[in-house]
Amino acid sequence: MNNKKITSNLASYLVLTIVSLIVLFPFFWMVSTSLKTESEVFLFPPQWIPAAWEWINYIRVFTEMPFHLYFFNSMYIAVLVTAGTCFLSALAGYAFARLHFPFKNAIFLFLLSGMMIPTEVTAIPLFSWMSNLGFIDTHIPLILPPMLGSGGMFGVFLIRQFLITVPIELDEAAKMDGCSPWRTFRSIMLPIATPALATVSIFTFMNSWNEFFEPLIYLNTKELFTLPIGLSMLTTDAGVDWPLLLAASTIATVPILVVFFLAQNKFIEGIANTGLK
Amino acid sequence: MAGGKPAGLATLKSKEMWTGYLFILPIVAGYLIFLFGPIVYAFVMSFTNWSLFGNTAYIGLDNYIYAMRDDPVFWDTAVNTVYFSAGLVPLNIVLSLLLAMLLKRKIWGIGLFRTAIFTPVVVSLVVWGIVWKFIFSTDGGLVNLLIRTFGGTEIPWLFSETWTMPTVIVVSALKGVGMNMVIFLAALHDVPKDYYEASKIDGASRWETFKSITLPMITPAVFMVTIITVIGSLKVFGQIYVMTGGGPGTSTYVMVFYIFKQAFRSYEFGYASALAFILFTIILVLTLIQWKLRKRWVHYEQ
Secondary structure (H helix, E strand, O other): HHHHHHHHHHHHHHHHHEEEEEEHHHHHHHHHHOOHHHOOOOOOOOOOOOOOOOOHHHHHHHHHHHHHHHHHHHHHHHHHHHHHHHHHHHEEEEEEEEHHOOOHHHHHHHHHHHOOOOOOHHHHHHHHHHHHHOOOOHHHHHHHHHOOOOOHHHHHHHHHHHHOOOOOOHHHHHHOOOHHHHHHHHHHHHHHOHHHHHHHHHHHHHHHHHHHHHHHHHHHOOOHHHHHHHHHHHHOOOOOOHHHHHHHHHHHHHHHHHHHHOOOHHHHHHHHHHHHO | OOOOOHHHHHHHHHHEEEEEEHHHHHHHHHHHHHHHHHHHHHHHHEEEEOOOOOOEOOOOOHHHHOOOOOOHHHHHHHHHHHHHHHHHHHHHHHHHHHHHHHHHHOOOOOHHHHHHHHHHHHHOOOHHHHHHHHHEEEEEOOHHHHHOOOOOOOOOOOOOOHHHHHHHHHHHHHHHHHHHHHHHHHHOOOOOOOHHHHHHHHHHHHHHHHHHHHHHHHHHHHHHHHHHHHHHHHOHHHHHHOOOOOOOOOOOOOOHHHHHHHOOOOOOOHHHHHHHHHHHHHHOOOOOOOHHHHHHHHHHHH
């Protein structure tokens, strides 16, 4: 009995270790290669850890392309989209959970149906409208549609679901004290909804930071690129400079990994809770 | 209830109504402008020869007929997309379910493994694709170096009609497996403990317990996750764009990649809209099935 348990625990560890090594290996290989010279990259047998660390690759990332701008663009777009999505979807989520107005449920269902509309389909008309408005090669199409489109719908849904589990007495009391809906929202509901808002911000930030399709179709000017598009442009050139590309990839990946490791439970529970509901 | 004179109550109510509309206004406007409007517009324009250049004219079902009857690339694309889904979905579901079962047990270091396997989920698909493209390079990629070490023949992983799609499938599965694993883990934790106790007392083997207790209890979660994964796999784009560019030939052209090519490289908006609508219809049907099942299961649980 005990022996059997030990064997099965060992088998579990073995499987988990193998899978973990396979999914973590690319990160190790990315960093390792980013510190090699170009001639070391394809050496046989493979060099697991480079002999001399070529930190110069990380400097080249910033001298050979406007990488600081890619980074800044990604960051400010993700922060704006996240802040906007949180605020607007909290506002609407609160209204749907608490306020009474005609057609409330019908409107909510209508919004909910929007979550299944793929951005790849709406991209075609949006591209032509944005083009008519002169917004091609600007950041506007990367900020407004994600904030108010399907990302926003997802936020409204999550926050509404969260707030309807909160006891109604809280805002009834506020109402008795003569609080306006806006004040009830700002000083009572918003603080209570913090866990739901954390989930919404994590998802929104991650999606915006990693978004590829939209920058690819809207941006032409290098200085306006976000990280994913800047990186992908380095692969299409004939003859890839792998140490440079992987140094750039490392810099692009570090922030999201740091946030993930600091708040991993929020990430993982956020997914677990939203995935099933 | 907030009391007061009936007249005061009425003003309060109408005030609340207008506040409600005001609070949902940005999101509703966003929905109409950025989701509902475009989808309707794309549908209407799929019956035209709309393109960036020239005049737009109504051409009836021509786009759909051309796709179905005369466009060989469309059928390549459809077959490749099905190939991708048929490879990715079972691989992802089986692996993530297995990992969730292993992680459910209370042994040391579980949190560490959970974090490790989840890590690729938060990373950009572009970065993930770039690193794996490097690992699978034909000349000097790590996989081929290892094959050479053991005396095997090197394989052009991303330049062979046989190997490219399987490679992309495996790379995509590794990226997404942590997500589904975590959802399954939550579902497994929801299975009441006494069920397991009962089966232990009955002397059931681990496989029997899995088959007769765990699997039936988490079936709703498995169906949900499967449909979500199928929908996601039908929209595959980033890793294809980065790793293969649709090639070699058209062997990894998938739906969104072809829509992207038609719309934003050839600027054939009308035809691309028709293609997009074919994709949307499939996703719509899958989503409706998902909603229907969810409703049934919710009632069933009650």
